Amino acid sequence: MIAVFDICILIFLVAIAIIALSVKDLLASAMILGIYSFLMCLLWAEMGAVDVAFTEAAVGAGVSTVIMIATVYQTSRKSSD
Amino acid sequence: MEFIVNNFNYWIYVILMMIGLFAMIAKNNLIKKLVGMTIFQTAIILFYVSIGVKGEGATIPILSYEQVHGTHHVEEADHAGEDDSHHAQADLPEIDARTITNPIPHVLMLTAIVVGVATLGVALAISQRIFHFYGSLDEDVILAKIQKGDG
Amino acid sequence: MxxxxxxxxxxxxxxxxxxxxxxxxxxxxxxxxxxxxxSALSRHYIEQSRVETAVPNLVTAVLADYRGYDTMFETVVVFVAGLAILAVLGQGTSRERAAIQRSAERYQERDMINIMTARLIVPVLQLFSLYVLAHGHYSPGGGFQGGVMFGASFILIALAGGLPEALSRLSIPGALLLAGLGVLLYGGTGLVCMMLGQNFLDYHILHRLLPATDAVMARYHAMLIVEIGVAFTVTAIMFIIYAALSSRGRMTGGL
Known part of the structure; x- marks a missing residue:
């Protein structure tokens, strides 16, 4: 059961990573990176690394998304690729 | 099934790392490069964390009350210092190291994540400076402006 | 292509x-x-840390005690990164700041729903982050997580009520002082151990200073002191990173 869960999240992670890099809108890219971090956090909780999962939920999905959006706000939202 | 689960994890880590590396080299936009860097970084952290996994039947690296303080209630404050710890050690239940996830990779990666966000902040600050100096986050535009010598 | x-x-x-x-x-x-x-090291941590430190959460025990040097310099890295961001972005000229201030005031229509929600969430978030910090010996958590969450509560104030609102609660010089204090608390604990005749960050000797502890519990309590130091630095630097990046270092206007 846990192996199926594991495989689903891993496939989803790869898909999310590709989407985050291929969208032209940088704001959307930053938000999708937040989803990526949350999935990563789920995966680590499943692996028994609870402290790492907690840190990733607070840092990766919280603060780093916010500072990335702050930068997009201060610079430009369009990306050529 | 066993074989797929064994190797599938490692394959995905490598694929995530490849995606991140490709984005860092090939993407033109600086923010996109940083997104790629984050993906690369998390792929490596994922690999490290997975080293500590001990399969089915292993639990998280937090001990239960009995495992730390023993099954019998140790009388407090009767013995001092060294004596007390020896007494407590005597009736601690055995811990099989195979049933508890390896804490070392967790510690290393926990600090790496926090340092990662701090360095991401520095990178974003530098890209903000670049944007306000050259008026673009696009690598080609910035390179053209540098070669023309203006800015 | x-x-x-x-x-x-x-x-x-x-x-x-x-x-x-x-x-x-x-x-x-x-x-x-x-x-x-x-490896022998991994097995030693799992089997012996309960005897040597009496901390159930092995990750906290290894993080704050056995690998104290690592954590200390990671804290220093976070501190230096905060300074670097302030140095890179600069403060801007006073005329620029005044212009940003004027344009910010013109658009000073903050959403009431956001402000009221933030007012409800922030105290709970801060209380929970203190719990995470203090309970890091028994559950997932500790200095890094607690610090990030406490910093995030200030970021939430800034997002809902504007950056000046948050800066009036934690100013940039105040945050820098807090960050420095955190590193000082960590390094100071190590130095006190040295002055008592042990190695740097060898906490067990602290039972001479801390009341009602033996050599094992001294390590337990010293870990909490060290985690508080980490939390100070991380709180302050997370807020500084957000404040600088969202306002291009001008510390006014902002997201």
């Missing part, structure tokens, strides 16, 4: 191919007897 993309593709395929080839030699996934899991 641009030439850079072809170069990138070739590099990535070679690197990835080598790594995929190497996965054949990795230990089986989740093998408890793999070299990393079965």
């Amino acid at each position: 641009a030439p850079m993309k072809i170069v990138a593709l070739i590099t990535v395929i070679i690197t990835g191919g080598l790594l995929l080839y190497a996965t054949g030699d990795f230990p089986a996934w989740g093998d408890p007897l793999s070299p990393a899991n079965n």
Whole structure:
């Protein structure tokens, strides 16, 4: 059961990573990176690394998304690729 | 099934790392490069964390009350210092190291994540400076402006 | 396809191919007897840290005690990163700041729903982050997580009520002082150990200073002191990073 869960999240992670890099809108890219971090956090909780999962939920999905959006706000939202 | 689960994890880590590396080299936009860097970084952290996994039947690296303080209630404050710890050690239940996830990779990666966000902040600050100096986050535009010598 | 993309593709395929080839030699996934899991060090931490430190959360025990140097310098890295961001972005000229201030005031229509929600969430978030910090010996958590969450509560104030609102609660010089204090608390604990005749960060000697502790509980309590130091630095630096990046270092206007 846990192996199926594991495989689903891993496939989803790869898909999310590709989407985050291929969208032209940088704001959307930053938000999708937040989803990526949350999935990563789920995966680590499943692996028994609870402290790492907690840190990733607070840092990766919280603060780093916010500072990335702050930068997009201060610079430009369009990306050529 | 066993074989797929064994190797599938490692394959995905490598694929995530490849995606991140490709984005860092090939993407033109600086923010996109940083997104790629984050993906690369998390792929490596994922690999490290997975080293500590001990399969089915292993639990998280937090001990239960009995495992730390023993099954019998140790009388407090009767013995001092060294004596007390020896007494407590005597009736601690055995811990099989195979049933508890390896804490070392967790510690290393926990600090790496926090340092990662701090360095991401520095990178974003530098890209903000670049944007306000050259008026673009696009690598080609910035390179053209540098070669023309203006800015 | 641009030439850079072809170069990138070739590099990535070679690197990835080598790594995929190497996965054949990795230990089986989740093998408890793999070299990393079965090392003497790992087994020592799992079996002996309860005797040596009395902390149930092994990650906290290894983080704050056995690998104290590592954590201390990671804290220093976070501190230096905060300083670097302030240095890179600069403060801007006073005329620029005044212009930003004027344009910010013109658009000073903050959403009432956001402000009221933030007012409800922030106290709970801060209380919970203090719990995470203090309870890090028994549950997932500790200085880093508690600090990030406390910093996030200030970021929430800034997002809902504007950056000046948050800066009136934690100013930039105040945050820098807090960050420095955190590093000082960590390094100071190590130095006190040295002055008592032990190695740097060898906490067990602190039972001479802390009341009602033996050598084991001194390590337990010193870990909490050290985690509080980490939390100070991380709180302050997370807020500084947000404040500087959202306002281009001008510390006014902002997101």
